[in-house]
Amino acid sequence: MRAAVVRTFGGPEAVEVVETERPEPGARQVRIRVAASALNPVDAGVRAGVFGGAGKQIGLGWDIAGTVDATGVATAWSVGDEVVALDYGMVEPLGAHAEYVVVDTDAVAEAPATVDAVHAATLPLNALTAVQALDLLELTPGQSLLVTGAAGAVGGYAVQLAAHRGVTVTGLAREGDAELVRSLGAAHVTSVEAGAFDAVLDAAVLGETALAWVRDGGAYTGVIPQAQPASVRGVRTAAVEVSADGARLAELVRLVDERVLTPRVAETFALDDAAKAHARLAEGGVRGRLVLVP
Missing domain, CATH: 3.40.50.720 (NAD(P)-binding Rossmann-like Domain)
Incomplete structure (x- = not known):
């Protein structure tokens, strides 16, 4: 599968899209086929080395909107469920800017019914x-x-x-x-x-x-x-130090469907253009989120 990573720190040009093994879910985990994932300032910080991790591959991306693709044991989710989730982590080898991502089952919530995956991807983080x-x-x-x-x-x-x-x-x-x-x-x-x-x-x-x-x-x-x-x-x-909380995320999804919360998308980019998305973020003045689509 393809994933956006950094292996050396720097500006937007440091972002690479690489081929890597598709991850497998363990107990109380699900694998999600990513439909969309927002780009956040924390990703720019990871890319620039603010959080450390020199000398190894670091995955980018925290926000997930997509479809459950595989499950480990002891999970209430089923293959085919449309979901959103937060992939919490700073210096892991893979993040949510990928075609597939594995997360703990209790980080997951049912996706909003009233917005598409691109807009839903702006919600978790x-x-x-x-x-x-x-x-x-x-x-x-x-x-x-x-x-x-x-x-x-x-x-x-x-x-x-x-x-x-x-x-x-x-x-x-x-x-x-x-x-x-x-x-x-x-x-x-x-x-x-x-x-x-x-x-x-x-x-x-x-x-x-x-x-x-x-x-x-x-x-x-x-x-x-x-x-x-x-x-x-x-x-x-x-x-605040954000935590992955599927139950709380489900409450926020409900507020989206009740029109209390308004997900805002500024622009979308293909996953292969992740470096371009980082360059756009660096320009500033973005209202709403930039969203990567695998």
Whole structure:
């Protein structure tokens, strides 16, 4: 099968599409024939060597939308099931940017019925990150939340999820994205923030700058594991480390089918053009996700 990998670190040109053995599922695992897989900033980090692994092949890709192709023992999934899943891992030999991928059965959820596989592929990593970050903030209806990077993939899902929970959301975004962010459910949109919020979800990774916008005794959550700023003024700080959770992913799928969440695709690329997709991501200004199609 074909898979996108890196064997040396660098820019988009470091991405290779190689022929490799098709993986086999073990106990409590399923193999999925990948129909689509989103490209995320973490893939660019892996490619550049941010997470280590020098001297070996590293697979790219975390998001999966596709069809169960084979199962190990002790799984409730069947061949032919249409699914989505998160393939959690930084420096494994193969990732989700491949024709087939093996994941643990409890990382899998039934695919949305209302969107195609390309759009479904934008859900696992970004929506799970958003909902797990919101969980850390422990907000109640009526409280105020600032989402930085509100027009981005994680930020956009966070806006929709928080608004659905009855939280009053302000989105921090460029002026040109204001209409988009309002359409996602933000009560207010700003491009230059001033004020104090009950909480900040820092999808734009502004760090201490965003922390300053939290009221005394409020909460801050970042999206890079263990990289949150130190607590000040009694502000509780944390950073989400996304986990593969099929049950939680199923809840997010339900919200897609209920039109609460809006998967957004910026552009699609063939798997063989993975390096081109990385180059497009590096250009910036992408609204929605770039998606690879094997």
